[in-house]
Amino acid sequence: MKMVELHEKALKMLTDRGVDEAIVILYETEESSVRYANNEPTVALSENISTLTIYSSIKERCFIGSFENVTENFLEKIVDDVVTLTKNTPPTPFYAPLPRGFFNYRVGKRVERRIRQLDEQLVSHVSEAVKASRETGAERSAGIIYSSHMIEKLASSTGLSLQEEFASLTLNHRAFASPEATGQWVSCSTSLEGFNPYEAGRKAGEIAVMSLNPVLIEEGAYDVYMGPLIFANMMSEVAGFASGFLVQIEMSFMTGKMGEKIGSEKLTIRDDPTMPGGLGEKVFDDEGMPTQRTTIIENGVLRNYLHNSRTAKIAGASSTGNAGIIRPHPWNIVVEPGNTKEEDMLQKLGKGLYLTNSWYARLQNYRTGDFSTVIRDGAFYVEDGEIKHPVKGGRISDNLQRIISNIVELSDRLYPIKWWETIIPTYVPTAIIRNVKITKAFGY
Amino acid sequence: MNDIVELSKKVLDYAIATGASYAEARFHSDSHSGVSLRNGGVEGVMAGYEVGMGIRVLVNGGLGFASTNTLKPETVTRVVDKAVKMARASSHIKTSRICFSEEEAYSVDWRVSEKKRLEDWSLSSKIDFLKTLDKTLISQGVNVSSRHIGYSERRTERVYANTEGALVSAVVPRPSFFALMTVTDPPKGIIQRTLQFGGSGGVEVVESWRLEEKLGAEVKTLHKMLTESVKAPEGVMDVVVGSEVAGIISHEASGHPGEADRILGREGAQAGESYLKAGDLNRKIGSEAVNVVDDPTIPGSYGFYLFDDEGVKARRKYLIKEGKICEFLLNRETAAKLGVKSNGSARASRYSVEPIVRMSNTFILPGDHSVEELLSGVAKGVYVKSFMEWNIDDKRWNQRYVGLEAYLIEDGRITTPVRNPVIEITTEKLFSSVDAVGKDLDFVAATCGKGDPMQGMPVYMGGPSLRMRNVMIRGVG
Numbered sequence: 056m057k058m059v060e061l062h063e064k065a066l067k068m069l070t071d072r073g074v075d076e077a078i079v080i081l082y083e084t085e086e087s088s089v090r091y092a093n094n095e096p097t098v099a100l101s102e103n104i105s106t107l108t109i110y111s112s113i114k115e116r117c118f119i120g121s122f123e124n125v126t127e128n129f130l131e132k133i134v135d136d137v138v139t140l141t142k143n144t145p146p147t148p149f150y151a152p153l154p155r156g157f158f159n160y161r162v163g164k165r166v167e168r169r170i171r172q173l174d175e176q177l178v179s180h181v182s183e184a185v186k187a188s189r190e191t192g193a194e195r196s197a198g199i200i201y202s203s204h205m206i207e208k209l210a211s212s213t214g215l216s217l218q219e220e221f222a223s224l225t226l227n228h229r230a231f232a233s234p235e236a237t238g239q240w241v242s243c244s245t246s247l248e249g250f251n252p253y254e255a256g257r258k259a260g261e262i263a264v265m266s267l268n269p270v271l272i273e274e275g276a277y278d279v280y281m282g283p284l285i286f287a288n289m290m291s292e293v294a295g296f297a298s299g300f301l302v303q304i305e306m307s308f309m310t311g312k313m314g315e316k317i318g319s320e321k322l323t324i325r326d327d328p329t330m331p332g333g334l335g336e337k338v339f340d341d342e343g344m345p346t347q348r349t350t351i352i353e354n355g356v357l358r359n360y361l362h363n364s365r366t367a368k369i370a371g372a373s374s375t376g377n378a379g380i381i382r383p384h385p386w387n388i389v390v391e392p393g394n395t396k397e398e399d400m401l402q403k404l405g406k407g408l409y410l411t412n413s414w415y416a417r418l419q420n421y422r423t424g425d426f427s428t429v430i431r432d433g434a435f436y437v438e439d440g441e442i443k444h445p446v447k448g449g450r451i452s453d454n455l456q457r458i459i460s461n462i463v464e465l466s467d468r469l470y471p472i473k474w475w476e477t478i479i480p481t482y483v484p485t486a487i488i489r490n491v492k493i494t495k496a497f498g499y
Numbered sequence: 500m501n502d503i504v505e506l507s508k509k510v511l512d513y514a515i516a517t518g519a520s521y522a523e524a525r526f527h528s529d530s531h532s533g534v535s536l537r538n539g540g541v542e543g544v545m546a547g548y549e550v551g552m553g554i555r556v557l558v559n560g561g562l563g564f565a566s567t568n569t570l571k572p573e574t575v576t577r578v579v580d581k582a583v584k585m586a587r588a589s590s591h592i593k594t595s596r597i598c599f600s601e602e603e604a605y606s607v608d609w610r611v612s613e614k615k616r617l618e619d620w621s622l623s624s625k626i627d628f629l630k631t632l633d634k635t636l637i638s639q640g641v642n643v644s645s646r647h648i649g650y651s652e653r654r655t656e657r658v659y660a661n662t663e664g665a666l667v668s669a670v671v672p673r674p675s676f677f678a679l680m681t682v683t684d685p686p687k688g689i690i691q692r693t694l695q696f697g698g699s700g701g702v703e704v705v706e707s708w709r710l711e712e713k714l715g716a717e718v719k720t721l722h723k724m725l726t727e728s729v730k731a732p733e734g735v736m737d738v739v740v741g742s743e744v745a746g747i748i749s750h751e752a753s754g755h756p757g758e759a760d761r762i763l764g765r766e767g768a769q770a771g772e773s774y775l776k777a778g779d780l781n782r783k784i785g786s787e788a789v790n791v792v793d794d795p796t797i798p799g800s801y802g803f804y805l806f807d808d809e810g811v812k813a814r815r816k817y818l819i820k821e822g823k824i825c826e827f828l829l830n831r832e833t834a835a836k837l838g839v840k841s842n843g844s845a846r847a848s849r850y851s852v853e854p855i856v857r858m859s860n861t862f863i864l865p866g867d868h869s870v871e872e873l874l875s876g877v878a879k880g881v882y883v884k885s886f887m888e889w890n891i892d893d894k895r896w897n898q899r900y901v902g903l904e905a906y907l908i909e910d911g912r913i914t915t916p917v918r919n920p921v922i923e924i925t926t927e928k929l930f931s932s933v934d935a936v937g938k939d940l941d942f943v944a945a946t947c948g949k950g951d952p953m954q955g956m957p958v959y960m961g962g963p964s965l966r967m968r969n970v971m972i973r974g975v976g
């Protein structure tokens with residue numbers, strides 16, 4: 056049986072067996088990657104995987120599942136199991152009917168199919184990035200390069216038959232000028248032309264070399280200039296909390312704040328899966344709804360949560376095309392840039408810290424937004440708009456809403472960021488944030 | 500499974516014929532199911548399975564790994580071709596060759612038994628079980644404004660074979676449970692708690708968690724902390740931490756930095772490296788009271804296994820012994836680099852990812868003090884029983900734990916609840932400040948994240964209560 060028919064066949068079997076509603080999605084993923092450390096490849100990885108996901112409902116009883124290695128013989132058993140489980144489940148009070156209507160889907164999405172065949176070329180890209188870091192004086196590099204290609208095919212009992220293709224290249228590169236002097240940069244693109252491993256290696260190397268001989272950070276409240284990686288880490292965290300699901304289970308600092316001013320007037324965050332060539336460009340969601348550009352925060356005011364049909368029904372709102380069946384989520388986060396040229400940002404900061412990266416954000420309380428995150432890679436003390444010396448050992452120990460309320464400046468250029476710490480593609484400028492609480496460990 | 504063994508043998512022969520000096524095939528079939536409740540209402544039922552094969556090869560000193568879930572011979576051989584091609588390409592720019600430590604090739608079948616089989620536990624019984632727990636949460640006289648609880652189970656069947664003759668098959672059922680709870684008391688505010696339970700075995704494991712009792716107590720505690728706690732004291736003082744906090748310390752400050760792949764730089768761009776270097780065995784990192792082990796062989800544990808995902812026999816490892824670094828966590832690649840044998844620490848979370856160095860059940864060994872004895876030696880200090888927020892830098896030196904259930908200690912007794920005391924401390928200072936260790940060893944289940952692609956791995960973190968002298972405590976805000 057051709058895989059291309061599998062999802063449609065599954066849908067027909069489900070409806071023949073009496074389910075009220077069903078969505079079947081087939082994902083066909085091809086991904087190659089090369090990990091490297093100490094300037095050399097450590098492992099070359101590839102995967103070729105097909106996954107069938109099924110949502111079904113009978114009288115408001117709902118099932119969600121995913122299956123692999125699905126053969127024709129096995130499909131019968133899967134469908135039988137799905138129908139039995141759906142019937143045996145109590146009705147859910149969170150049920151919402153699947154969206155129906157005459158939907159207009161965006162057309163003309165461009166996909167760079169050449170990304171599929173890169174394989175050995177990925178190794179050459181690793182060499183470029185490593186070489187670039189070495190040229191800056193950084194002695195070691197580590198990282199990973201991915202080439203990803205996926206086809207998603209959706210069929211639903213509401214009459215939808217949709218297909219979408221994705222391709223992207225991402226490189227996450229970290230350079231070491233010494234064990235405590237590191238720099239990190241990424242290159243992420245949906246086109247070969249937009250992918251620049253050499254530049255990522257060079258930027259990471261430069262930050263690493265600038266970080267040599269850091270001094271222990273002093274605790275206190277600082278004005279902070281955030282580079283693209285750390286600001287993307289923060290903004291992807293913030294935008295993720297707009298999920299209607301997290302809002303409704305009270306695991307978001309945005310719960311109960313619709314229409315309120317929760318951030319600086321400078322801050323506008325959107326989920327924009329309509330961005331042509333965006334890393335998270337998406338035409339339809341997991342319910343088959345067309346995706347849309349949704350403003351989450353506009354000039355500091357909370358404007359929209361991100362909804363699927365379920366969360367929209369509970370909220371008395373409309374789906375924003377962000378399903379996940381259970382949990383809606385952003386596809387392609389975009390922070391609107393400001394007017395300040397990036398090269399003027401340090402001057403605007405005047406005195407404070409320039410931070411390039413962070414990791415390991417954890418919250419004490421999701422409703423209040425109290426959190427901390429560890430400062431990582433290049434971090435610098437700045438006076439009179441100039442970097443004075445690198446610092447180490449710091450942590451941002453603050454509150455997410457306070458952080459976004461204290462944004463005073465955004466640069467005029469957007470960076471596409473996707474890496475280990477920022478899983479959802481996020482486009483950010485650089486930012487200046489006033490009065491950020493910095494702590495350090497006892498015992499240094 | 501005979502088909503899988505046959506397919507694995509064909510794959511291995513094909514890999515050698517196409518230029519690999521070493522090859523291994525690892526089949527995983529992971530079936531999973533779960534159900535969750537939000538404020539008492541069933542959200543839906545989830546189920547499915549991941550089935551496929553991962554193939555790892557060494558070619559001219561380059562390492563390649565490829566996976567597929569189309570288990571037809573022609574597809575799998577194409578996958579081998581790709582693994583060999585990519586390994587060969589990466590070998591061209593390597594100055595050193597990857598090799599694996601020499602290990603005994605076991606032929607063994609191991610499995611976790613279930614006294615009460617998970618598959619015999621009906622969906623309706625599981626839903627009733629969750630509903631009972633939800634009723635427990637709302638019957639404590641406390642406003643639990645948001646409740647999200649869920650039960651899930653995963654059954655992993657594995658067959659591992661390599662070109663050195665190893666053939667290891669395994670079956671591990673793992674039940675797990677989570678709870679997210681928000682307690683609200685408008686004048687005082689909001690307090691939250693996330694909980695996770697997990698183990699290996701059958702329904703008897705779930706019963707051993709005594710969830711009804713624990714969730715009921717937890718909600719009352721949250722309300723007490725919300726309504727009665729006072730600002731945490733600040734300054735250098737003695738601290739007693741409970742088992743939950745000891746567990747996260749063992750995981751973050753001893754387990755992760757003891758992973759040899761981090762020590763050798765292989766995780767440099769993501770999870771980071773380590774404060775430890777390859778020559779740091781026997782380095783003093785704490786007081787003699789501190790002993791940390793990683794032990795996958797604990798029956799019923801969430802991180803249980805008897806053979807790792809490279810076919811190496813599992814055993815207990817002493818990471819810290821009497822305050823000194825004793826042993827690293829090793830797979831075959833890192834063991835070869837360090838000139839030793841693997842200690843069976845290679846794990847892969849699913850068929851489609853390479854096995855890397857992982858923890859299993861990491862914990863601080865118990866001592867001989869009762870909690871009362873630990874407290875009795877403190878004139879003024881803080882008892883931190885549980886935590887929510889935590890993090891640590893990527894060398895595993897600079898860490899922070901923010902208390903959730905916490906109290907003042909005055910004249911050797913627990914007195915007033917305190918709000919969110921912060922322990923932010925270096926690893927050496929932390930371990931060096933431990934002067935007495937309790938005998939109340941306990942574990943919590945967790946899903947440890949590492950690797951790129953990310954691999955979530957079931958682990959236990961554990962320890963007894965610990966007393967630390969002269970530690971800086973601060974409040975939040």
